[in-house]
Amino acid sequence: MAARVFVITGPSGVGKGTLIRALLERVPELELSVSATTRPPRPGERDGVDYHFLSDAEFDRRVGAGEFVEHADYARHRYGTLRSELERRVGAGAPVVLEIEVQGARQVREAMPESVQVFIAPPAPEALRERLLKRGTDDPATVEARLEVARGELRARDEFPHVVVNDRLDRAVDELEALVRRELVPAA
Numbered sequence: 001m002a003a004r005v006f007v008i009t010g011p012s013g014v015g016k017g018t019l020i021r022a023l024l025e026r027v028p029e030l031e032l033s034v035s036a037t038t039r040p041p042r043p044g045e046r047d048g049v050d051y052h053f054l055s056d057a058e059f060d061r062r063v064g065a066g067e068f069v070e071h072a073d074y075a076r077h078r079y080g081t082l083r084s085e086l087e088r089r090v091g092a093g094a095p096v097v098l099e100i101e102v103q104g105a106r107q108v109r110e111a112m113p114e115s116v117q118v119f120i121a122p123p124a125p126e127a128l129r130e131r132l133l134k135r136g137t138d139d140p141a142t143v144e145a146r147l148e149v150a151r152g153e154l155r156a157r158d159e160f161p162h163v164v165v166n167d168r169l170d171r172a173v174d175e176l177e178a179l180v181r182r183e184l185v186p187a188a
């Protein structure tokens, strides 16, 4: 049986990164695919660890060379999953986690229908603004651009077979962990 690919998606600020960090501690065999982006690094982000930070020209070149499994434009920047990131890990038999936005999740669903697709939802739409402001990594215009995209993303929730509501963090991590462990075990 091929190693599992877990796609974790949902609107910006919902807590995908926070949930995944906790999940990786609890299920250490999971490996996180490092995405490519044209967005500038935030303070403390490291190239090759948090993202592969690419210029627009380099991103284009790689799209042309067919190096992406999926890629999407998101709030004025580009993001994508490199085939090399995914294949190296899946080839080694490791279950892989992709943290990507909704357009990318749809592309992975087409390319890999066997992937496990999880939508992370906020307890209420207003929580997104609060959380993005609390995170403090984006200027007000960027927060508004992300909330605008989020309105469409929230409507995609019903496309996903698994939905985890990130209300209380520890409860949501428990639910995500249980889901992942269920899907890691091959069907009897």
Ligand code: ADP
Binding pocket: 010, 011, 012, 013, 014, 015, 016, 017, 018, 019, 131, 132, 134, 135, 166, 167, 168, 169, 172
């Ligand atoms: P995403 O990766 O989806 O953009 P983050 O993981 O960066 O979101 O979380 C956005 C902000 O919300 C962070 O400041 C994080 O600490 C906070 N956060 C995450 N989960 C919760 C939660 N369940 N309740 C309250 N705040 C949360």
Ligand code: 5GP
Binding pocket: 010, 011, 012, 016, 035, 036, 039, 070, 071, 072, 074, 079, 080, 081, 082, 099, 100, 101, 102, 103, 104, 105
């Ligand atoms: P951020 O700029 O906050 O790191 O990410 C913005 C959005 O891009 C988030 O929703 C994040 O999940 C998504 N994202 C990160 N990497 C990828 C990727 O490789 N592909 C796609 N499609 N989206 C990604």
